[in-house]
Structure formats: C-alpha cells, structure tokens
Amino acid sequence: MTDLRGFAGKERPDRWPPTRGRSRPEALARSLDTLPGVGPSQRSKLAKLGLRTLRDLLDHRPRDYQQAVGETPISNLFGEEEAVIAGEVRRVSVRPTRRRLTVLKAAVRDESGEISAVWFNQPWLADKLQPGTKLRLRGQLRRNEFHVRSYDLDGAAATADFAPVYPASEEVASPRLRTLVEGALPHARDFGDSLPASLRARERLPFRFDALAALHRPRDGAEAERARRRLALDELLLLQVGLARIREGTEEATAPALGKPRELVGRYRHALPFKLTPDQEQAIAEIDADLATAKPMQRLLQGDVGSGKTVVALYALLRAVEAGKTGALMAPTETLAEQHFLTVEPICTELGVRTALLTGSVKGKVEGAQILVGTHALIQEGVDLANLAVAVVDEQHRFGVEQRGA
Numbered sequence: 130m131t132d133l134r135g136f137a138g139k140e141r142p143d144r145w146p147p148t149r150g151r152s153r154p155e156a157l158a159r160s161l162d163t164l165p166g167v168g169p170s171q172r173s174k175l176a177k178l179g180l181r182t183l184r185d186l187l188d189h190r191p192r193d194y195q196q197a198v199g200e201t202p203i204s205n206l207f208g209e210e211e212a213v214i215a216g217e218v219r220r221v222s223v224r225p226t227r228r229r230l231t232v233l234k235a236a237v238r239d240e241s242g243e244i245s246a247v248w249f250n251q252p253w254l255a256d257k258l259q260p261g262t263k264l265r266l267r268g269q270l271r272r273n274e275f276h277v278r279s280y281d282l283d284g285a286a287a288t289a290d291f292a293p294v295y296p297a298s299e300e301v302a303s304p305r306l307r308t309l310v311e312g313a314l315p316h317a318r319d320f321g322d323s324l325p326a327s328l329r330a331r332e333r334l335p336f337r338f339d340a341l342a343a344l345h346r347p348r349d350g351a352e353a354e355r356a357r358r359r360l361a362l363d364e365l366l367l368l369q370v371g372l373a374r375i376r377e378g379t380e381e382a383t384a385p386a387l388g389k390p391r392e393l394v395g396r397y398r399h400a401l402p403f404k405l406t407p408d409q410e411q412a413i414a415e416i417d418a419d420l421a422t423a424k425p426m427q428r429l430l431q432g433d434v435g436s437g438k439t440v441v442a443l444y445a446l447l448r449a450v451e452a453g454k455t456g457a458l459m460a461p462t463e464t465l466a467e468q469h470f471l472t473v474e475p476i477c478t479e480l481g482v483r484t485a486l487l488t489g490s491v492k493g494k495v496e497g498a499q500i501l502v503g504t505h506a507l508i509q510e511g512v513d514l515a516n517l518a519v520a521v522v523d524e525q526h527r528f529g530v531e532q533r534g535a
Contacts (some may be wrong), residue, residue, distance in 0.1 A: 152321035157184035166253035179462035189292035204241035393451035454518035
C-alpha cells in the first residue's frame with residue numbers, strides 16, 4: 130500500500146478516530162471567513178488570489194517546499210540566518226501600533242534560555258498560545274527578538290522538517306496561507322474520490338483526500354511528488370472527459386472562418402523583440418489551421434512558466450481583431466488579469482489595437498475595445514461579447530463548470 134501520511138510528519142495512530150461515512154462536497158463551498166482569524170478585510174485580500182471557499186484553499190497547491198532546518202537552542206541564536214526553535218510559551222501580550230497593525234509577542238523558553246517571539250497582524254493566535262503551550266517556530270533573530278515566519282503547535286514539525294510555500298501576495302504571505310490550509314485540511318475528505326476502487330488498487334494509488342493531505346503536509350519531497358502525481362491524474366481524467374463531451378457537443382456546431390493571417394499579425398511578429406521558437410511556430414500554425422475552418426476551435430496550450438504562452442495567445446486574439454471581431458482573455462484572479470493586461474496593452478497600443486481591463490473591482494469602458502482582458506466579470510450579465518471570435522482562458526481548471534461553459 131502506498132504510504133502517504135503527511136500532516137506535519139505525525140505518525141499514524143494505532144487506531145484512527147471515527148470518521149463520516151461519506152464526503153460532503155457542499156461543505157467545500159463554505160466561505161473562508163468560517164476559518165479562525167479570517168474577517169472581512171482578510172477575506173477580501175484572499176479573494177484577490179482567487180481564494181473564496183474552502184475548496185479554493187485546498188486546491189491552492191504549494192509552488193515549492195522549504196527544506197529542513199535543524200533546531201537551534203535559544204541561547205545559540207546568532208545573526209539573522211533562518212532558524213528553528215522549540216519551547217514552551219510562558220506569557221503572551223497583544224498590542225496595536227499607530228499604523229493599525231497588531232503585534233503579538235510570546236515569551237518562549239527552552240532549556241537554554243528565553244526569547245520574545247513576534248507575530249504581526251495575527252491577534253487571534255493569542256487564544257492558542259496559552260502559557261504552557263508547546264510550539265515550534267521558524268524565523269529570524271532581529272533586534273534580540275525572534276520574528277516568526279511559520280509555526281507548529283502540539284508536537285507537529287512542519288516548520289523544521291518540510292514545509293509548503295504557497296503562491297502568495299504582499300497582502301497575504303505564504304506562512305499565513307499555510308496556517309489557513311492547516312485549518313481547512315479536515316475538509317479534505319469532503320472532496321470524495323472520482324477514481325474507481327479497482328483502478329486505485331491496481332495502480333496502488335492513494336485516496337484523493339490522503340493525497341491532498343500529503344501535498345499540503347508532506348514529510349519529504351518524494352511524498353509530495355507522489356501526492357502531486359495522484360492529483361494530476363484526477364485533473365487529466367477530468368480534462369479528458371470534458372474534452373470528450375465538448376467534442377460530442379460541437380460536432381455539428383459551426384463558427385465563422387477567419388481566413389488566412391493578414392497584415393496585423395505580420396506587424397505583431399515584426400514588433401516582437403525576439404524570434405519565435407519552433408514550438409511557438411507550430412502552435413501558431415495549428416491555430417491558423419483551426420481558424421481557417423468553420424469548426425469551433427478547442428485547443429489546450431501547455432508550457433512551462435516563461436515559455437511564451439502569452440505570445441501565442443495574443444497572436445490568436447489579434448487574428449480575431451484583424452477579421453473585424455473581438456478577442457477576450459479571461460484569468461481566474463484579478464491579480465493575474467492585471468498582469469496579463471500590463472503585458473498585452475503596450476504592444477496592442479503600438480499596433481493600434483484598443484484594449485480594456487474588466488474585473489470585479491475595475492469597471493473600465495469596454496465599448497469599442499477590440500481585446501478584452503479580465504476575470505469572470507467578462508461573462509457576467511451586461512457585458513456585450515456578441516462579436517467575440519476568439520476566447521483565451523488562462524488556468525481553466527480554476528473556473529467553475531458554469532463559467533467554463535459560458
């Protein structure tokens with residue numbers, strides 16, 4: 130049997146506690162403000178990362194993992210190198226600052242000495258850090274205080290052994306996301322499992338909820354990779370089923386043919402400060418072949434970060450513009466949509482193509498825009514996309530079924 134324990138390095142108990150007989154997918158739709166410490170302000174900041182529900186949070190995969198750091202006695206802390214300390218809480222204080230921040234300090238003691246551990250903007254932690262609480266902290270020594278980056282309570286060891294690093298923002302740091310995921314992990318079982326039991330047994334695959342737990346709390350890189358591969362299999366299976374259904378539903382569908390490439394995309398190619406790679410040329414050739422027919426195009430553009438996917442996507446959008454129609458690029462989060470807009474807007478302006486950004490918080494003028502960039506706000510009621518010819522959806526798996534279907 131594949132061994133996927135996870136959960137901050139804790140060993141399997143002799144006996145598991147009783148569990149529910151079935152998953153509850155509806156529980157995953159709960160708002161993140163049901164987690165401790167998430168109020169209206171933080172809920173808004175999380176939404177900018179595309180995180181609104183427990184499902185979103187558990188699907189927010191680590192981009193990397195912190196390597197193990199050995200424990201250091203408090204009396205041996207020196208300089209500002211990252212370190213891990215373990216000890217017991219002696220006392221706790223919370224105070225506001227003039228800049229509307231909150232500083233939480235806990236006196237932590239081990240056998241060698243005592244130090245003040247500092248957290249910023251996490252006042253709710255005071256309820257957990259009662260005197261006598263055992264904890265493990267990872268952070269840096271600054272001005273004789275230990276500034277905490279991540280922590281574990283009750284004997285867990287993720288701060289020292291192996292810890293996930295999440296895609297984050299300036300407003301919500303990765304350690305905070307790690308804490309929130311920890312609080313949401315009990316809901317991993319609510320995902321259920323789409324793979325038949327016979328397939329799991331034959332391929333020696335873990336349950337989906339075990340893989341989620343191991344992905345967020347692996348003991349080492351090998352365990353994280355096994356979990357990633359199990360979840361990737363789910364995504365590939367879902368994608369293949371979805372594509373099969375789309376093919377079945379679009380066999381009789383038609384779309385206006387855009388003809389051959391014209392002068393606009395020629396100027397676009399000339400304006401690029403680099404030569405397209407063979408893979409980009411192949412992708413563009415296949416797009417051109419699709420757009421020349423009266424069949425709807427359904428393509429998956431796949432590539433590593435920095436491989437030039439946006440260059441190819443913008444080419445497809447400009448094909449729509451030169452045919453007198455509109456192109457749209459939809460991203461799952463406001464941050465990603467803004468990044469895409471900042472990438473495509475300068476070159477579109479140089480080409481004389483009008484662009485517009487539309488998100489939940491940015492309500493720009495879309496009338497007359499030839500290329501629209503935005504979030505799911507693009508497909509909300511009141512946005513006129515009647516002349517749409519090419520749509521590019523970034524990270525499609527992060528949209529809901531209804532949004533994909535639109």
